Amino acid sequence: QVQLVESGGGLVQPGGSLRLSCAASGFTLDYYAIGWFRQAPGKDLEGVSCISSGAGSTYYADSVKGRFTISRDNAKNTVYLQMNSLKPEDTAVYYCAAERDYYCSPRPDEYDYWGQGTQVTVSS
Numbered sequence: 001q002v003q004l005v006e007s008g009g010g011l012v013q014p015g016g017s018l019r020l021s022c023a024a025s026g027f028t029l030d031y032y033a034i035g036w037f038r039q040a041p042g043k044d045l046e047g048v049s050c051i052s053s054g055a056g057s058t059y060y061a062d063s064v065k066g067r068f069t070i071s072r073d074n075a076k077n078t079v080y081l082q083m084n085s086l087k088p089e090d091t092a093v094y095y096c097a098a099e100r101d102y103y104c105s106p107r108p109d110e111y112d113y114w115g116q117g118t119q120v121t122v123s124s
Contacts, residue, residue, distance in 0.1 A: 002026040002113055006096050009118030012086055016122070020081040022096030022115060029053075033104035034072060034079040035111055038092035038120075047106025048094070049081060059106055063089075086122045093117040 008020040022034060035050035049070040050059045058070055069082040079096060097111035105111075 004096055004098060004113055004115035006094060006115040006118040009094060009120045011121045011123065013124050014087060014122055016086050017082070017084045018086065018120060020083065020094055020096075020118060020120075022079040022081075024077045024098065027098075027113075028074075029072065029077050029079065029098065030074050031100055032098040033101050034070075035097045035099070035104055035106065035108075036070065036079075036081045037095045037097060037108055038090075039095070039117075040089075040092040043092075045095075045108050046092075047108065050104030050106060051079065052104050053102050057103060059104060061106065083120070086120075088122045090120060091122050092120060094120050 003025045005023050033053050036048045037045050038048050039045045048061050051070045067085045072079040095117045096115045098113045099111045
């Protein structure tokens with residue numbers, strides 16, 4: 001059974017950090033580009049970051065550049081999103097998604113598999 005499972009979300013104060021994990025089961029991530037997306041209440045799904053299957057190419061939305069870092073460990077079949085200097089506007093449900101391609105895309109319609117999401121809340 002193909003599955004992506006996100007973890008690591010939670011409540012954090014402004015300026016704090018969280019590391020999200022996206023673990024795959026039922027398939028190997030080696031040949032998949034991975035994207036992180038988020039959806040805040042009342043807003044559209046937003047492409048936050050993505051990483052190519054070979055990890056040679058990454059993308060970051062302007063809103064998170066310099067604060068978020070995406071990485072992957074194919075041996076662990078897991079992709080990470082390190083989020084630093086978090087702001088209240090980062091509050092959202094965060095999803096990871098996989099597409100069988102080398103290059104990644106910030107467009108959600110490019111992706112084949114999705115996780116169930118993990119809530120990130122940034123509040124004092």
